[in-house]
Amino acid sequence: MRMRPTLSWTPTEDLRPGSTDPEPVADALSAGGVLVLSGAGMSTESGIPDYRGEGGSLRRHTPMTYQEFTASTQARRRYWARSHLGWRTFGRARPNAGHRAVAAFGRHGLLSGVITQNVDGLHQAAGSEDVVELHGSLGRVVCLSCGAFGSRRELARRLEEANAGFEPVAATLNPDGDADLTDEQVADFRVVPCAECGGILKPDVVFFGEAVPPRRVTHCRELVGEAASLLVLGSSLTVMSGLRFIRQAAQAGKPVLIINRDVTRGDRHAVTRVALPLGTTLTSLAHRLDVPVDDQSP
Numbered sequence: 267m268r269m270r271p272t273l274s275w276t277p278t279e280d281l282r283p284g285s286t287d288p289e290p291v292a293d294a295l296s297a298g299g300v301l302v303l304s305g306a307g308m309s310t311e312s313g314i315p316d317y318r319g320e321g322g323s324l325r326r327h328t329p330m331t332y333q334e335f336t337a338s339t340q341a342r343r344r345y346w347a348r349s350h351l352g353w354r355t356f357g358r359a360r361p362n363a364g365h366r367a368v369a370a371f372g373r374h375g376l377l378s379g380v381i382t383q384n385v386d387g388l389h390q391a392a393g394s395e396d397v398v399e400l401h402g403s404l405g406r407v408v409c410l411s412c413g414a415f416g417s418r419r420e421l422a423r424r425l426e427e428a429n430a431g432f433e434p435v436a437a438t439l440n441p442d443g444d445a446d447l448t449d450e451q452v453a454d455f456r457v458v459p460c461a462e463c464g465g466i467l468k469p470d471v472v473f474f475g476e477a478v479p480p481r482r483v484t485h486c487r488e489l490v491g492e493a494a495s496l497l498v499l500g501s502s503l504t505v506m507s508g509l510r511f512i513r514q515a516a517q518a519g520k521p522v523l524i525i526n527r528d529v530t531r532g533d534r535h536a537v538t539r540v541a542l543p544l545g546t547t548l549t550s551l552a553h554r555l556d557v558p559v560d561d562q563s564p
Contacts, residue, residue, distance in 0.1 A: 281533045284526075284541025291497065291523050291540060292551055295376045299494030301515075302368055303508060304382045304389065305501025307526060311362035311545045312388055313355075332476035335468065336410070342466065347452035349469065350425045351434060352445035353418065356404065361392035363559070364499065367548035369393035370559040378493045381486050383501060383508050385471045393560065398486055400478060400507060402471035411465025421458070421467065428456040478507050490514050495521040500544050503532040512536075 294300055306314070334341045361369075369392040371377050381398045382389050387405055389397045407416045434451040460467050472478050490496065496515040503509045509531055515522050516535035524530055524539040525547055533539050540547065552559045 281529050282539070284529070284539045286540070286542060287538075288525070288540050288542065288547055288551055290521075290538045291525065291547075292554055294495045294497065294521060294523055295371060295551060295555060297494060298376050299378045299492075300371070300376060300497050301378050301489055301493035301495070302371075302380045302382075302497050302499060303501065303511060304368070304380065304384060304499040305503075305508065305526075306384060307500025307502075308364055308382070308544060309359070309362070309384055309386055309388055310500070311364060311543075312359045312386075314359055314386060329474045332473035335473060336466070343455055343457050344447075344449070344452050346425070346457045347429075347432070347455035348445045348447050350422065350429070350432070350455075351447065353404070353422055355445070356386065357419075359386060359388065361388045363545035364548045365389055365392035365394070366559050367545075367552045367557075368499070370552055370557050374555075374557045376555070376557070379489045381489065381511070385469075398482065398489070400472075400482065400486065402469070404469055404471060406470035407467050408470045409460035409463060409465045410468055412460060412463040414460060414462045415470065416461070416467075418469070424458045424461075425456075428458050472507070483510075486511055487514060490520070491518070493520060495523065498522065498524040498526065498530070498532060498536075499548075500526055501530065502526065502528065503530045 330341065330345050335345060365388050368377075368380060368389060372380065372394050379396060379398065380389055380394050381400055383400050385399065385401055385404045387399075387403055405418045407418055407421050408414070409416075432455060434447055458467070459465060490511050491514075493515070496512065498508075498512065501508055503512060512522050512532040512535050522532065522536045524532060524536045525542065525544055526539060527541050527543070530536075530539065549559060
């Protein structure tokens with residue numbers, strides 16, 4: 267029987283309550299060499315829901331797994347229909363104050379790098395450079411047969427042509443750009459193949475149940491090794507893809523700091539968890555450190 271990937275986490279120990287004092291984060295940023303690890307909570311203020319926070323999509327939605335996507339034509343039809351609709355909204359999202367503050371910290375030389383678990387490209391849109399997209403990007407697609415990469419916008423154009431008049435109303439949008447649609451709404455949706463070889467196209471993202479590419483993991487481990495401290499922004503750290511870097515930092519004696527409203531799986535490794543909203547907290551920290559933040563993204 268195929269095991270479902272880890273989608274939730276319940277604390278098995280008493281964890282310290284969250285703090286409202288961001289001073290330890292300010293101290294770490296002042297010292298420089300901070301590696302940022304961001305999660306879905308980073309983008310909620312841009313209108314993209316998270317997975318596990320209050321009102322998170324996992325309360326009502328089970329994401330597509332890699333095994334389901336590759337094994338079933340029907341599953342791929344359902345995924346691409348829902349994702350095609352969700353992409354229209356997802357693609358219009360803009361960086362929020364938190365993204366802009368992170369970009370400002372980077373320009374000011376306070377960061378050693380940014381790793382994001384998000385697939386929305388909003389860190390880069392805000393001006394952050396050399397962002398490691400741990401789980402890939404919804405802006406690209408890849409062929410599972412020939413390995414060719416392509417633009418998601420070009421795929422959207424092809425899907426529009428193949429599905430003229432496809433205008434269902436979605437109940438909600440999920441963090442992976444997947445819109446909630448019924449089986450009846452997607453029944454007639456036409457999936458297009460790879461333009462190069464006719465193979466199966468997949469978004470260039472790491473699905474639940476799929477492993478992060480080893481070279482990417484190695485690169486992230488190197489970034490953790492080079493950093494002075496690790497700052498987690500808006501992630502529950504439920505899945506191992508992000509938690510392993512927190513464990514690595516803690517084992518190396520590097521301070522781990524977290525800004526997240528809810529408890530996380532990494533709290534016991536952290537110096538502090540600041541339970542405040544990301545956008546206002548990061549903007550306030552930037553002002554405290556005399557780091558100018560762009561009012562609007564480039």
